[in-house]
Amino acid sequence: MAQDAGSIVAGFDGSEEAAAAVRWAARHAHAIGCAMHVVHCSLWPLLTRHLGPVPGVSGSGLEQSARSILEDGVAVATAEVPGLQVRSTLLHGLPAQLLAEISAGERMLVVGSRGLGGFLGLLVGSVSLELAATAACPVAVIREEHHPAGPVVAAVDDSGSPAALDDACALAAVWHAPLKVVHVRHQPAGYRLLEGQDAAAGAQAVLASALNRAAAVAPAVRVETELLTDSSVPNALLKAAESARMIVVGTQGRGVLRATIGSTAHAVLHHARGPVLVSRRGG
Template sequence: MSNGAAVVVGVDGSEPARRAVRLAAGEAARRNRPLRVVHGFIWPLLRVPVGGPVDTGLRHQAQEVVAAAVAEAEAAAPGLRVTGEIIDGEAAAALLGETPTASMVVLGDRGLGGFAALVIGSVAIQVAAYADCPVLVARGAERTAGPVVVGVDGSALSRAAVEFAAEEAALRGTRLHAVHAYTHPVSAGPGDMQPLVYEEGQLRGEEDRLLTESLAGLADRHPQVPVTREVRHGRPVAVLTEASRTAQLVVVGSQGRQELSGLLLGSVSQGVLHHADSPVAVVRTVGADGGG
């Protein structure tokens, strides 16, 4: 990723996409990055004659969607470098094609093609599952106060999420709130038998140590970021959802230590995407720095 890597935002003219544009403009401005507005134009894939009145009309409509998003971004962050492009292809594929060179990708939780009954759209799920950079999903309340919350479970992706979240907290001038939720003892390794009875105090001490180890060195790397810690007995999705109600942003790794390696997007990250009351960032790549 180059130092000039853009923040990329996907647009389709929907209200969730407009929220994503405002969120992306703020991210690009904080990071001193250009903003790239992308619209996936699916019409050429439908094997209809190109250049006819329908195709021309729809392409003009797509151009208007991009132009409106560019104008909204410029209004949200005056002085921001903003460009727009229509990419022939389905929305998720168009956005995923951007991720190898992007600082991050931002999108709405649901687009024009989404079903109203779906809390989170299929495009958001696909992009979060496969992206080569952090994915920021605009959902919940837009807040300028409150902490950046990060879910911690000791996995490699969790550590990458902590680093990204600390950077976000530094850029936003706020504190980092690290949350570790547990429902049973941590497994020592594959095939490890969990005891049927365990001492709560001892278990709590082990979970506290896991969180402490996951945050080791953070104060040296980000001395300007105050860090608060929370260890809670409870399901991670429920605990993080509760924390999201006062957060500017919730950050999760795409997959946790207790989840099957074959899952591209783990149940916790999906659950948080479905239920959080704040924007959610999903970090899928170990070592992702979010372009700071």
């Protein structure tokens, strides 16, 4: 989100989940003053060569159906934000692969919590989880906004999660929302956390550093920090984000395996009740 160029890209497959993502993307594109790009990925060429119209039936055929879905996506965006600059692209192939490729140089990639793969996209993690590991820009997975006036929650690990923190700051600034920065100390189940003052001070230092960075990146944003201790880092983050407008998490490495994405981002993507932003750079 730190780039000056690029669009907000939204994947659309005609589902209600994808429509919600397009509406969210349209509002966000308008809020930050950039263009929007609606993309539909048709799977039909992978399954059949018969894409043309049925003889004698006007407007029929799988390719025309795909174009109609794309047009519907654009219509959803322009209905949500009249006058928004929206372009559209029809691609053919697997959605996760194509959207990852198209994400290079873009501001954000927005997808619904389900859909985009039809019967090839099975669960919440099938497309969004792969994009969280392979996209070249931040990936927003949109679910119902239970707390539209809530804070943006940024999860920071021992590294300070600078990309996630910067993205969270940018969201909080444009939404005029408070920011809550959360760091979780892991305590294995059945064990009491025994550590010296240095380790405890280290955890506080992570939050202090994050607070300083947030003040520099988004000086107008009200920021609070929270240090938690839990046997499950994702569980602690999800509890801290129960009233959040969005939770922002970082990710690790490349690839589609849970371990390379990061178990925390993986768990938050699956279990968060509201929108999630997975901060991505490169890809």
